[in-house]
Amino acid sequence: MIYSFDQMHKKEAKPLTDGRKVPFWALPPDEALLYAKREIEHAPLLVDDADLYAPVFWNLSVFKRSYELMEKILKVYIYPDGSRPIFHSPELQGIYASEGWFMKLMEESRQFSVKDPKKAHLFYLPYSSRRLRDAVYTPGSHNIKPLAIFLRDYVNNISSKYPFWNRKGGSDHFLVACHDWGPYSTTSHTELRKNTIKALCNADTSEGIFIPGKDVSLPETTIKEPKRPLKYIGGKRLSQRPILAFYAGLMHGRVRPTLEKLWGNDTEGDIRIFRRLPRRVSRNMSYVEHMKSSRFCICPMGYEVNSPRIVEAIYYECVPVIIADNFVLPFEEVLNWSTFSVVIAEKDIADLKNILLAIPLRRYLKMQECVKRVQKHFLWHAKPEKYDLFHVILHSIWFSRLKQIQTPL
Template sequence: MLEQQMKRPQINKKRGFYVKMKLLHKHGRPQEKSSCCFLRYYKWLLWLSLTLYFFTSYLITNNNNNNDKLTSLSKTHAFSSSKSTVVASRALIELTLNDSLKPRVNKIGLLRDLKIYVYDLPPNFNADWLANERCSNHLFASEVAIHKALLTSEVRTFDPYEADFFFVPVYVSCNFSTVNGFPAIGHARSLLSSAVNLISSEYPFWNLSRGSDHVFVASHDFGACFHTMENVAITDGIPSFLKNSIILQTFGVTNRHPCQDVENMVIPPYVSPESVRKTLEKAPANGRRDIFAFFRGKMEVHPKNVSGRFYSKKVRTAILRKYGGDRRFYLQRHRFSGYQSEIVRSVFCLCPLGWAPWSPRLVESVVLGCVPVIIADNIRLPFAEAVRWPEISLTVAERDVGMLGIILEHVAATNLSAIQRNLMDPTVRRALLFNTPIEQGDATWQVLSTLATKLGRSHRRSAVSAQ
């Protein structure tokens, strides 16, 4: 009979446990000395077996834990100011094993039966604004680009009675201020209200669905709230006549926000495909990138403006103060129309928030092969199914901008080449650019494929299902 007595050491609990054994006769009496050699051999064999068992169990458990860590940390670690240890969650988004195994959604079939009716509104709602060439080329021009693409799209129907969705083409971002040249959208609510009054009085479709299958574009700072300053946008909220509709907007955050309290889709800001093509044609033939970290844009030395608010939540000011004299950082405060030629020469492109979290730099960086460094807490990025943002970008917390140098140097020494390879994927670039006519997989195509998943909002589909 084998008697086992398992005791834990009292001196150091971290040493684990050991097994103390004494071999007894089957009747409980000690074995005779004549068989001591065999029993000693048997004792050590049993001891070895138990040791191997516990050691193997430890290795399996520890290996599983390590695998979990490796999926998120082994590619790149980054430092966080909130902890002294190396972490990745705040400073860097990395692809996890589970994410990498998720199948990409194939939505080609979803567009075959999709039908969209484009309202033919009077020119004061859209065409008249095109007299200013900037209207169709500035960063808010997705409202123009989507309209133009739909006019020649295969999903367009000229019969509104067979339409799943109705597109309302109102350009609200083409009224440029004579003072600073920025879009002035103070007229947006009244212009949109006039358009809704027109289509609801001349067509039956708005009233049938209460606007739930009608699509609008809000391609400026705070989207459906139609104001450029967040505090005013929140106070004004979304116009009541649009609250049942679908809003395509560049604004998006992961937390609750009044300006996305509506059925909405985050779209990328507009970047001209033609300008990208020309920049790539002039890029260095050897692909050399001689700028380590790049940013050109508004950086205030004293960020508090006359309204008492801090531009960029002081993030850009912190970057300028910390790295303005750092030779690794190419920081420029003045505008330069050909700045895409600088992006195509850069390894990392800083994309800090401005008044709103999003920026055209996100798109420009990706399509020109520069790793975007997103500095905008809680930002919701466009087309997450088509653009695997964790594979092509870095995310640095606003509070950690003082550690940008350490973070970027670490990435450059570890997994930079993998990120750059992912950036070269043509499907990623295509998904962020608006083309006319639509190209499969481009930004307008992504909008249509997402609309195809919202057919439950279509009055026509609901009426057919009810029959």
């Protein structure tokens, strides 16, 4: 049988537990998670939805049902421990702002945060990897071990002070870290590294720290004006995008120098690659205008696999071209990135232009439409809105936790 969402919404089940009928939102935490997992596994097929664009999802029915249950069930306990500025001090500006915006909105949330840890389904470690680096790292030392030791000591402290970590070895705990060194700060504590759900911008599978299927790929978002996080968002129609592909930025790492060697500083070519925008170019067209005037925006890895240009491209309705082997794309457990981006293997960089020119116009127009439609899931709002970036990050963490739950036969 096929249900529309409105019909499905009216069919809320009330599970039996110990012979009593209990509303699912009143179940003990573990039972509520088990109920949610069962419900998602049998999610009714949706035929339409006014709020979500089906082509960008692997399975819209599963995502919708999971998200709905998250809204109704999920409660998060935020540890009050930890001194500022490393803890409870969100930084809302710059390329690492994702961790700060999530922290701010999570701590402000009346819907998801809970004061009683016994009611919690998840436990949040509210530290900033960026501020941890600023506070602990010795510039020029090339030694990031002190960051890992600091976080190890913090986890040891909360595990001795509270009973919650030890119940499941930290598997119902999570952290959100966007700085490149976020993964490495977890390496001195075995349970933190292996069990805890890590939402990381540096979601690199080749290093053995990020664990696909458990950990979450956190989008890296550049926020220039915290009071106006949505400034400049929007794009142009295809007829106003004369540039085939564009990149401007630093040339570190193993990918970007190759791009520069092949197409560097060709201000007239189809592919425009700049170490930085020359003044003679930027006077006529800014960085943002270049992205809005390009059909494809190249998003190459730097020293690490993550790049803020992926979300920038989505903001400016430019199809992202992602070049970063071993990178787990944000929300790829629910989003089908092939509908709104192009992923190119590092070995194929020399063939970049041919790959992009081979994409038929009809397919490109569909991809750009998908970029526009998926944009809502990558936006920060001072007050979170349904399906926005705060909610979708939280959903990925919730979804990861549900995957850990064993369903009895």
